[in-house]
Amino acid sequence: MPSAAASEKGSEPSSPKARFRFRCIGCGSVTELAAQDFRCAQCGNLVEIADPAWKSGFDPAALKSVWRDRRASDKQLDRSGVWRFRELLPAPESEQHLVTLREGNTPLYELPLASSSLGIPRLFAKHQGLNPTGSFKDTGMTVAATFARQAGFRWVACASTGNTSASMAAYAARGGMRSLVLVPDGKISWSKLSQALDYGALTLQLRTDFDGCLQLLQELVRRAPIYQLNSINPFRLEGQKTLAFELMEQLDWHPPGHIIVPGGNLGNSSAIGKALLEMRDLSLIPRLPKLSVIQAEGANALVRTLREAGGKHLVSVQAETRATAIRIGNPASWEKAVHVLQATGGACEQVSEFEIAQAKAEIGAEGIGCEPASAVTLAGLKKLLQQGFVKREESVVLILTGNLLKDPDFTMDFHRGSLLEGSNTNAKNFELKPFRHPPVVLDATLDAVIKALEQAEKSHRTRSDA
Numbered sequence: 152m153p154s155a156a157a158s159e160k161g162s163e164p165s166s167p168k169a170r171f172r173f174r175c176i177g178c179g180s181v182t183e184l185a186a187q188d189f190r191c192a193q194c195g196n197l198v199e200i201a202d203p204a205w206k207s208g209f210d211p212a213a214l215k216s217v218w219r220d221r222r223a224s225d226k227q228l229d230r231s232g233v234w235r236f237r238e239l240l241p242a243p244e245s246e247q248h249l250v251t252l253r254e255g256n257t258p259l260y261e262l263p264l265a266s267s268s269l270g271i272p273r274l275f276a277k278h279q280g281l282n283p284t285g286s287f288k289d290t291g292m293t294v295a296a297t298f299a300r301q302a303g304f305r306w307v308a309c310a311s312t313g314n315t316s317a318s319m320a321a322y323a324a325r326g327g328m329r330s331l332v333l334v335p336d337g338k339i340s341w342s343k344l345s346q347a348l349d350y351g352a353l354t355l356q357l358r359t360d361f362d363g364c365l366q367l368l369q370e371l372v373r374r375a376p377i378y379q380l381n382s383i384n385p386f387r388l389e390g391q392k393t394l395a396f397e398l399m400e401q402l403d404w405h406p407p408g409h410i411i412v413p414g415g416n417l418g419n420s421s422a423i424g425k426a427l428l429e430m431r432d433l434s435l436i437p438r439l440p441k442l443s444v445i446q447a448e449g450a451n452a453l454v455r456t457l458r459e460a461g462g463k464h465l466v467s468v469q470a471e472t473r474a475t476a477i478r479i480g481n482p483a484s485w486e487k488a489v490h491v492l493q494a495t496g497g498a499c500e501q502v503s504e505f506e507i508a509q510a511k512a513e514i515g516a517e518g519i520g521c522e523p524a525s526a527v528t529l530a531g532l533k534k535l536l537q538q539g540f541v542k543r544e545e546s547v548v549l550i551l552t553g554n555l556l557k558d559p560d561f562t563m564d565f566h567r568g569s570l571l572e573g574s575n576t577n578a579k580n581f582e583l584k585p586f587r588h589p590p591v592v593l594d595a596t597l598d599a600v601i602k603a604l605e606q607a608e609k610s611h612r613t614r615s616d617a
């Protein structure tokens with residue numbers, strides 16, 4: 152879409168038309184249409200969206216100015232923190248198909264407590280948990296749901312560890328489509344499940360894990376006219392790219408040294424990486440930040456794929472972690488993630504259940520909070536600092552993917568001290584005591600409340616003096 156380039160500062164680029172193609176990430180073959188399972192007919196690998204024309208025609212300064220100006224606009228398309236960046240997204244045929252809940256436009260916070268305890272002056276958190284359904288999934292869902300609606304699908308479906316299903320169900324409801332959710336029975340948080348129920352999804356709790364749900368979905372979409380909204384769907388990843396566009400805008404287009412993101416099915420890291428490479432190619436940023444992916448030790452397929460197979464084939468695992476959002480052993484987008492890690496020079500690390508719990512409490516202490524899967528980023532940063540991969544003078548952005556309220560059971564178990572019971576980290580459990588703030592049940596008397604206040608003050612002072 153070269154003609155879409157804005158020639159004058161602040162002027163509106165002309166409306167882009169659908170010029171994108173599907174390109175296989177394996178053999179590189181390019182097609183106009185994608186199969187229902189978004190896999191290449193030649194080699195079976197996943198496809199991504201490519202726009203062969205846009206690269207040549209954009210003026211970076213004009214684009215930045217148009218995107219900034221749209222923040223003050225009242226138009227539906229501009230109010231969305233995703234469609235605001237529409238020049239770098241696939242364009243629907245008409246605005247009528249648009250399904251949006253005003254996603255994106257999330258804050259970039261400083262983390263003063265973690266900053267000072269780790270000795271990194273420039274540490275930030277981009278909080279994608281402040282999206283409409285409480286997770287980063289919404290930025291991808293607005294694009295994929297729009298294209299599902301445009302294609303006239305009656306049903307959309309996903310396999311999920313919870314957040315995708317909540318997001319898909321909401322966007323399907325807004326777009327007048329039915330939604331089918333496949334989730335592992337007993338392994339997702341009630342808050343996420345309850346969102347899908349309220350938004351009217353047909354919710355099936357299958358007696359398997361996430362990987363089993365996803366496999367079944369792949370078979371289902373080959374048999375029934377159902378549109379798949381997992382992150383295998385390349386439109387999802389296009390929307391999720393906007394996290395990176397928005398982040399660079401918030402940093403005044405000065406890339407940080409490092410971006411650190413949790414890894415599950417590996418769609419998000421792939422999307423952020425694709426966005427970084429596109430911004431570099433369009434001269435929107437002068438250099439690439441290093442994009443690093445952190446996994447839970449019990450769900451470390453990418454870590455093992457890189458360490459044991461040099462990134463050449465997937466080493467899948469039987470996943471187990473209390474960070475249920477990333478309880479995934481057979482990540483679909485592993486090849487895309489390997490590519491972006493190599494292209495940006497990022498690292499891949501794993502963190503323990505203990506480290507996740509502690510990091511989550513530390514992010515909570517900053518007054519912003521997040522769900523357990525997001526906390527792997529801070530836990531991972533500590534490791535990357537110890538290894539010398541991240542230098543203290545570099546700036547670091549952690550991507551917080553989900554809201555604190557997404558998994559209240561984890562938080563309650565943590566504060567009551569039962570989270571790590573029975574695990575092999577139980578012995579270290581006492582180290583988490585200073586972070587715990589369990590609720591106290593008391594008689595309803597003034598004396599009892601004053602006594603509790605005095606005790607809290609005393610133990611706070613003892614801790615500060617220690």
Ligand code: F0G
Binds near residue numbers: 311314315416552
């Ligand atoms: N953080 C949260 C809160 C998530 O919900 C997920 C994935 C991830 C991180 C990992 O992102 O899969 O792109 O590498 N949740 C999916 C779901 C799988 O079904 O909600 P990823």
